[in-house]
Amino acid sequence: MKGGTPHGASADHTRREVEAEVVRHHQVIERWLSGSAGKEEFDRFAExxxxxxTLTTADGATLDRARVLKEVEGLHGSAPGLRIAIQQVRLVASEGPLLAVAxxxxxxxxxxQSxxxxxxxxxxxxWLHLHETWLRPSP
Known part of the structure; x- marks a missing residue:
């Protein structure tokens, strides 16, 4: 590893791993908001x-874990048919156990953009910290 980012086969594995995690995480959110996920899936999401x-929202608010989980839990079934697509996953840096992903x-x-x-x-x-920025805001 040079400069805090992995190289070669290790880098490829790490990139695939973080992309799979980001996609998996948002698939759970998609199922939860659409109402097709059960409580046990939400519990794994929380874990x-x-x-x-902490989450810094696209509107600039910073929320702690308890507030984020409470808000997400309360949105179960609020968006039937919701689809979330994750694109342009990029490993920004990796140092020890920490990975920064855009x-x-x-x-x-x-x-x-997150x-x-x-x-x-x-x-x-x-997930330690998530920072979101609007590319195309909701109406």
Whole structure:
């Protein structure tokens, strides 16, 4: 590794791993908001967020883990048929157990550019911080 980013086969594996995690995470959100996910799936989603998780929303508010999870939990079934597409996933940096990942989240009414800081814990990736920026705001 040079300059905090992996190279070669290790880099390819790490890139695939973080892309799979970002996509998986948003598939759970998609199923939860559309009403097709059960409580056990939400519980696994919650466990993917570190205790110290924070979200800086596209509108500039900073929310802690408890507030994010409470708000998401309350939105179960609020968006039937919702589709979320994740594009342009890019591993920005990797240093020890920390990985910085940028990606775009496309929904019918809004598009966000996001950067997430993940922490490796065994074979799992924990979400530490997520920062969203509007590319195309919701109406």
């Amino acid at each position: 993917a967020h570190a205790v110290e998780f 990606y775009q989240e496309w929904q019918p009414a809004a598009t966000r 950067t997430v800081l993940l922490r490796r814990r065994g074979t799992a990736l924990l």
